[in-house]
Amino acid sequence: MDFSLNEEQEMFRNYVRKCLNEAGQTMVAREFTSGNTSGFLKLQRKLAELGCTGITISEEYGGLGLGALDLVPVLEEFGRAVLPGSYLETMAFVVPLLEKYGTREQKETYLPEIAAGERSFSVAWVEPNKSYDPDVIACQAEVKGNSLVINGVKTLVPDGNHVDSLLLIVRTADKSVNGDGLSLVLIDVSEVTNLKTLSSLDETRNVTEITFENVEVPMTHVLGEVNQGCSALKEGLLYLHAATSSVLVGSMDHIVEMSTEYAKIREQFGQPIGRFQAIKHRIVDMKLDLETARSLSHYANWALDTNQQDKEAAIYSARAFATEANIRLASHNIQNHGGIGFTMEMDCHLFLKRARFYENYMGSISQFREDVSKGLRWSDEKPSFQLTSK
């Protein structure tokens, strides 16, 4: 048995870490929140040069042809730095969908550019006052000859103002009529006219709202089959949530480090606060959460790459656990720091706010738990033994 990332993966982590160190780690996010994106854009180019943007893209289209597990160290490092940007959506949602459902033309158009770091994607899914339940999607796309005409509103689109393209989820038919009635559309942000940035609790990601009024795109921009979008989405979500778990683990890793280091140097009552068991034991519990989340997420990504039977349960249990633990850790981290933890000066707040961003992103904790139960077929299998009353 060998449950560890391999040497190349760890080596790649080191390159990424070095690159982020040079950029100032969380400084990039801090500058981003104050409206200065130059550091972030520069870093993005460096990370692309390093090969980060090609990891999961097949070699034929200029990538490295690697799997979800190879993304793990990169995503963990990004989580540690609360890095802005839509690397997650691009690499762990759009790329796997393009690889699997894209036409030759679509792959040729998008994949090499993504691999070169020249194109990024975000996802336009959720609508005002609605959840991520695919059934409630109302944004309409009507087929007119060789085109789709789109009308409707998408909101909470992360970084809609920074990315080049969107994966847009639209309704092309009534659910009852044909398949699930949803279709996935690849659309350039330049074709969108009505985009507004919303204020967000987590300023390290720009949340945008997009209104579509008779926006026309050629049918060739539909990814996968028309009216069959739902099953593709479900598949894409496996990649996305496995990857999100890794980002969360990265954040937790940094949080535990922050609390530990602070508890060693901060003195009150003539001793380091880490000597107080109220603090020491809490940090240890945080460490347990971190390591549990790490194991769950590493396994989840491996299970995805190797198509294990329990991959759904593995991915969604990792995502549910890591999401909740990350919020808990970010909160504890503030408390462990005392007054300074309650300021914008320390990084504590960046991690808390990002933790809230992921909480209900592309699902919810209770939905993830339902997905675990579905993955394990708890409700449709007969119990393997019978309880008898005597």
Added chain:
Amino acid sequence: MDFSFTKKEEKFRLELRNWLEENLPTSWPEEEEAYISFLKDWQKTLAEGGWAGITWPEKYGGKNATLMQEIIYHQEMVRADAPPTINYVGIHMVGPTLMQIGTEEQKERYIKKLLTGEEIWCQGYSEPNAGSDLSAIKTSAVKDGDKWLINGQKVWTSYGHIADRCFLLARTSQVPGKKHRGITVFLLDMNQPGVEVRPIVQLDGRQEFNEVYLTDAVCYDADIVGEVDKGWQVMISLMLHERAGIGAEVFTLEKQFNNLVAMTKEYKVDGESLIENATIRQKMADLYARSRGAILNYYRNLTNTLKNGQPGAESSIDKLLVSELTKEMFEFAVSIQGPHGILWKEDAPFNSQWQEKYLYSYGTTIGGGTSEIQRNTIGERVLGLPKDLRA
């Protein structure tokens, strides 16, 4: 057992309710400066109506209110959504302390002005290296002729940017091995060249606390509260007054819970009210039990105080329970708003009032003594557990 109020108490309630109906401002300004002068005006209105410092003796502008009347006062203020008391430190801490141990001159000089909000107070205790352990303060006060020259740095000073006066802890002598000795309380004039205030941005984006740099700031003998080097005793009596403020927090918790119930009925995701979701309902019922528990605990502690004439150490249970529960409740409120709960300000559900309260609540388990310090106090003073080893 009896949860009713006497006729006299109900009459008091009605009197206040009527007064509030006539005097409560209808709109609150948004902009920072305007908001502060609005709060000062409100404080003045309260004082003029005899509704500030109600427990104080009449000669200081109070009503000689009983403990039960004070409870009713907090209930009604919370019920009416009255604006916060800008001179919280002055009215709830400095005023009562001066009445108890201040000189006649100090009472004359400060009490009326703090009641009317003419002079705003802040408390200067914490320093970069003295937070939970206040006895570690380093800010020094040295006698120079008839002056005391004060040097050092304070931090997390709430209201520091708008305060006229500071209730300041400074070290006046070094007693080896006895850090609690040699501390003196000064009433510092904030409007002087030796005092520099720099705001600190809180994690919720607001600037309510500050760093205060003291460089040869001047105080006089007349500004000393109690005796030189005996400031620690003064602090202890002041903190007992601070405890009285918990009533307002208990009733606010109750009100916020009711608001949360209303929110879960009103807020719809996919056309369904949140409260129709069984998981949410379960947690709401749990929060109901625990917030009711906190309120009833408070009533029980109150009964003890009424019977014994003074509050017991149990009141620190109230602070711990209420602040932790408040934090959890606001976290839940944001969480259940689903994906749209990540929005902020005018883009967020209910103009982000839940998001803002949530972020702010992280300060409530740190300020006024952290939850860990509260647990130590309860462990040691209520349960009689052995004390921590302290250097």
